[in-house]
Amino acid sequence: MRAPPRFRGRRFLLRGALPMAAVLEIRGLVKRFRRDGGWLDVLEDVSLTVGRREFVALLGPSGCGKSTLCNIVAGLIPADAGALRLEGTPIDTVARGRVAYMQQKDLLLPWRTVIDNAILGMEIQGVARAPARARAREMLRRFGLEGFERAYPALLSGGMRQRVALVRTLLCDRHLLVLDEPFGALDAMTRRAMQGYLLRLREEFGRTVLFVTHDVEEAVLLADRIYVLSARPGRVRAEVAIDLPRPRQPTGDAVVSTKARLLDVLEAELAEARA
Amino acid sequence: MSTLPPRPLAAPHRAAPASGGAAPADAGWLGGLRRGAAQAAPPAALLAALVLLWEWGVRALDVPFYILPAPSRIAGLLVSDQATLLAQAAVTLEEVLLGFAIAFVVGIVLALLIFSSRTVERAIYPLVIASQTIPVFAIAPLLVVWFGYGLLSKIAMAALIVFFPIVVNTVDGLRAADPDAVNLLRILGATPLQILLKIRVPAALPFVFSGTRIAVATSVIGAVIGEWVGATRGLGFLMIHANAQLHIDLVFAAIVYLSAMALVLFGAVSAIEWLALPWRRAGDR
Ligand SMILES: Nc1ncnc2c1ncn2[C@@H]1O[C@H](COP(=O)(O)OP(=O)(O)OP(=O)(O)O)[C@@H](O)[C@H]1O
Ligand SMILES: [Mg+2]
Numbered sequence: 001m002r003a004p005p006r007f008r009g010r011r012f013l014l015r016g017a018l019p020m021a022a023v024l025e026i027r028g029l030v031k032r033f034r035r036d037g038g039w040l041d042v043l044e045d046v047s048l049t050v051g052r053r054e055f056v057a058l059l060g061p062s063g064c065g066k067s068t069l070c071n072i073v074a075g076l077i078p079a080d081a082g083a084l085r086l087e088g089t090p091i092d093t094v095a096r097g098r099v100a101y102m103q104q105k106d107l108l109l110p111w112r113t114v115i116d117n118a119i120l121g122m123e124i125q126g127v128a129r130a131p132a133r134a135r136a137r138e139m140l141r142r143f144g145l146e147g148f149e150r151a152y153p154a155l156l157s158g159g160m161r162q163r164v165a166l167v168r169t170l171l172c173d174r175h176l177l178v179l180d181e182p183f184g185a186l187d188a189m190t191r192r193a194m195q196g197y198l199l200r201l202r203e204e205f206g207r208t209v210l211f212v213t214h215d216v217e218e219a220v221l222l223a224d225r226i227y228v229l230s231a232r233p234g235r236v237r238a239e240v241a242i243d244l245p246r247p248r249q250p251t252g253d254a255v256v257s258t259k260a261r262l263l264d265v266l267e268a269e270l271a272e273a274r275a
Numbered sequence: 276m277s278t279l280p281p282r283p284l285a286a287p288h289r290a291a292p293a294s295g296g297a298a299p300a301d302a303g304w305l306g307g308l309r310r311g312a313a314q315a316a317p318p319a320a321l322l323a324a325l326v327l328l329w330e331w332g333v334r335a336l337d338v339p340f341y342i343l344p345a346p347s348r349i350a351g352l353l354v355s356d357q358a359t360l361l362a363q364a365a366v367t368l369e370e371v372l373l374g375f376a377i378a379f380v381v382g383i384v385l386a387l388l389i390f391s392s393r394t395v396e397r398a399i400y401p402l403v404i405a406s407q408t409i410p411v412f413a414i415a416p417l418l419v420v421w422f423g424y425g426l427l428s429k430i431a432m433a434a435l436i437v438f439f440p441i442v443v444n445t446v447d448g449l450r451a452a453d454p455d456a457v458n459l460l461r462i463l464g465a466t467p468l469q470i471l472l473k474i475r476v477p478a479a480l481p482f483v484f485s486g487t488r489i490a491v492a493t494s495v496i497g498a499v500i501g502e503w504v505g506a507t508r509g510l511g512f513l514m515i516h517a518n519a520q521l522h523i524d525l526v527f528a529a530i531v532y533l534s535a536m537a538l539v540l541f542g543a544v545s546a547i548e549w550l551a552l553p554w555r556r557a558g559d560r
Contacts (some may be wrong), residue, residue, distance in 0.1 A: 074462045097464020107459045111477040111554045120473075124463045152557035172463065 022085075023176050023208045024050040024073065029082035031068055042068050044233035046082070050176065050210050055202050057219035058212045059262065060229030060237075061270060066212045067103075069234070070180045073210070074101040087175060097124070100172035104184040106165040108153040114164050115140065115149040121172035132171075139167045143197055159190035163197060170205065177201065180212045195222060199246065216262050220255050221248050228265050231273035238265045307549060307556070344524035352528045359513070364532045366509040370426060370498040371536070374433025375491055381434075382441030383483070389442070390449040390475075400446070407439055411500060419505035429509070432501035437490040444486025448479025481555060484548040491540040495533055 031043040042065040050056045058066055071077045072084065075096040084091040086098055100121070108117045118136040123129070140149060143163045153161055162182060169177060179198075183191045195218060201207045213219050219226050220242060228238040240262060244254050326346045332338070333345040340348055353360065385403070389396045415432060422428035452474045460470050502511025510529045517525035549556070 076458055076462055095464075096462055099462075101459070101462045103455065103459075105455055107453070107456050109456060109474070109477065110557075111480075111552070120460075121463050123473075124460065124465045124469060152554045154554065154557040 022049045023052050023054075023087060024048075024210065025083070025085045026069075026073075027083040029069070029072065029084065030080045031065065031072060031077075032080055041233035044235050046229070046234060046236055048227050048236060048239075050208055052175075053202065053206055053208055055209045055211065055222060055224045057223035057226045058210065058229065059214075059216065059219050059226055059266070060234060061231045061266070061273070062214070064229045064232045065234035066229065067180050070101065070103075070178050070210070070212060073176075073178055074099050098174060099176045099178050100169045100174040101178045102165055102169040102180065102182050104181045106153075106161040108161055108164055108168075110153055113150050113152055114145060114156070117153065117164055118167045118171060120168055125172075136167065136171060139171060140164075142200075143167055157190075158186055159194060162186060162190075162194060166194075166197065170201065170207070175208055177207050177209045179209060181214065182211075183218075184214065191218070198222060203246075216259050216266070217250055217255075220244075220258050220262065221250060226262065228262065228269070230269050237269055238262075341521040341523050344527055348524050349527045349531065352524050353531060356525065356528065360510075360528060360532055363508065363510045363513045363529070364536065367429075367495070367498050367502065367511065367533070368536060370429035370501070370509065371433050371491075371494045371540070373426075374430040374497060375437050375494045377430065378434035378437035378490070378494075379441055379487070382438050383445055386442050386445035386449065389446050403439065403442055411436060411497065415500050415504040418501065424505050424507055428504075429498045429501035429506065433494040433497035436497035437494045440486040440490045440493070441483070444482045445479060448482025449475050451482060452478035480552060481548075484544065484552070488541055488544045488548075491544050492537040495537045495540070499533060 026049070027047045029043050029046040030041075032039045032041045034040075046065075046069065048056070048058075058069070060066055068077070072079050073086075073091065075091055075093050075098065078093050091098070109120070112120070115133055115136050118140060119127070119129070119132040122132040122135070137149060140146060143166065145160060145163060145167070148156065148160065153164070156164070162185075166182065169179070182198075183194045186194060198209075198211075199222060201209055211219075211222065223242055226238075226240045226242060227236050228240070229235065230237040240258070242258060244252075244258070248255050330346045333343055338345075385399070389400050389403075411432070414435070418428040418431050422431055456474055457470055460474055465473070498509070499511035499514075502509040503515055506512040510533055514526050514529045517523070517529070
């Protein structure tokens with residue numbers, strides 16, 4: 001087995017090659033993991049951008065490296081090659097804490113009450129407890145969690161827990177929110193309700209969002225733009241802009257036809273991967 | 276504030292009443308007490324039955340008191356010799372508490388060192404575990420030689436016994452934190468100290484408490500062994516002394532005191548745990 005190229009990516013970024021408005025720019029991202037003495041190529045030359053206040057969905061088959069990409073953007077693990085810039089500065093694993101990240105697991109701390117879970121990010125940033133709680137209380141109210149501030153997570157339903165995690169993520173005050181299948185573990189009904197809350201991130205809070213999902217309909221209902229990744233190793237297979245007015249109805253003609261188109265792309269991708 | 280989407284977006288799950296948050300009436304301390312009493316009833320009934328059987332057996336078979344005293348006789352002694360028993364118990368309790376406190380502090384510090392340094396772990400942890408193969412009885416006489424007949428050798432004895440469950444449970448607890456939760460804090464930009472204080476320590480507390488509950492009860496054993504081997508005071512000393520004079524009822528009275536002491540200490544730790552970890556009760560109802 002040939003050793004992988006061991007170069008650092010940042011050098012490869014051409015200054016000014018991207019639109020100024022981009023919050024996140026990824027160029028030629030490569031990531032591989034050691035696996036059984038060999039290498040597992042997970043991301044191969046992925047390039048994408050997320051513009052300011054844009055809601056970008058990442059769609060792709062299971063195992064294609066979506067979570068890996070999120071982890072790299074969050075600064076949790078390093079890239080093997082490629083250029084990553086957040087607000088124009090390179091992303092690295094040393095200066096973390098620049099994006100707000102939410103995963104499929106809500107990761108609420110069981111020993112903290114709802115409100116103290118919500119202020120975790122602010123607490124790490126050194127915001128004093130009282131003002132942090134005041135902000136959190138207001139935000140929890142807006143996400144339908146009023147009256148549960150002092151409850152422990154063990155008492156909450158899955159949807160409520162996920163909303164607390166969302167509030168915690170929002171309160172981090174970062175330009176970019178990375179959401180990795182935040183509703184993956186929820187039932188269909190709760191999921192629909194959560195999508196409504198998520199849309200508000202954009203409409204009300206003006207946040208920039210990179211959103212990973214398995215669910216084509218969810219992507220079409222929420223996103224301004226969708227990147228479809230190929231099966232592993234992940235590459236950008238298609239980029240689809242969704243210029244539909246909101247609120248979008250799952251049964252609307254345009255939504256249905258866009259969904260069909262995306263499903264075709266995914267279907268072709270899976271067939272190719274199987275071949 | 277801008278307009279919100281209509282409230283129906285709020286999830287369709289069974290929302291509990293929104294008043295005051297977590298604690299329903301039954302989860303308060305009164306409810307806890309009631310549940311505790313309900314739990315204690317069956318073993319208490321069984322114990323009472325065994326004591327009655329014992330009383331009856333001793334009377335029916337006419338067993339002499341210097342072989343096996345009847346419970347009623349022991350009870351009588353508990354009243355008549357109360358002053359002596361209490362004085363000796365105070366000595367033993369002091370040894371237990373001091374030994375426990377020292378081992379607790381040293382154990383926690385050592386566990387933190389083992390957790391945070393690979394080198395320390397490799398060097399010390401195997402020795403800590405191997406030390407458990409040394410029978411406590413075997414070193415008790417040595418401790419008396421080294422630390423004398425006084426308080427010190429008993430404190431050392433109790434501490435040695437307490438030490439192990441504290442270290443092992445704390446190390447396990449520090450390792451028990453959800454790695455994803457640790458990563459979450461890393462992503463938020465937390466320092467290693469913040470990760471320790473906000474994730475590792477809270478996650479370790481339930482483990483520390485279960486280690487402590489075991490430790491505090493066994494520390495009584497440690498102190499008594501120390502007293503058996505060489506002492507001039509304490510319940511263990513009283514037992515040896517009474518045994519030699521065939522005052523078997525006094526031996527039993529001392530045992531009653533020792534059990535009560537261990538039980539109270541165990542209960543105290545459980546109560547502190549109940550108060551300190553309210554989130555542990557949030558789920559169970
Ligand atoms: N730390 C790691 N070490 C080795 N292999 C890894 C590591 N992390 C992820 N992988 C592998 O990389 C591949 C991509 O994983 P990743 O979690 O990014 O996929 P995903 O697209 O998020 O999948 P899903 O949709 O199921 O969540 C998988 O095959 C996984 O086993
Ligand atoms: Mg994933």
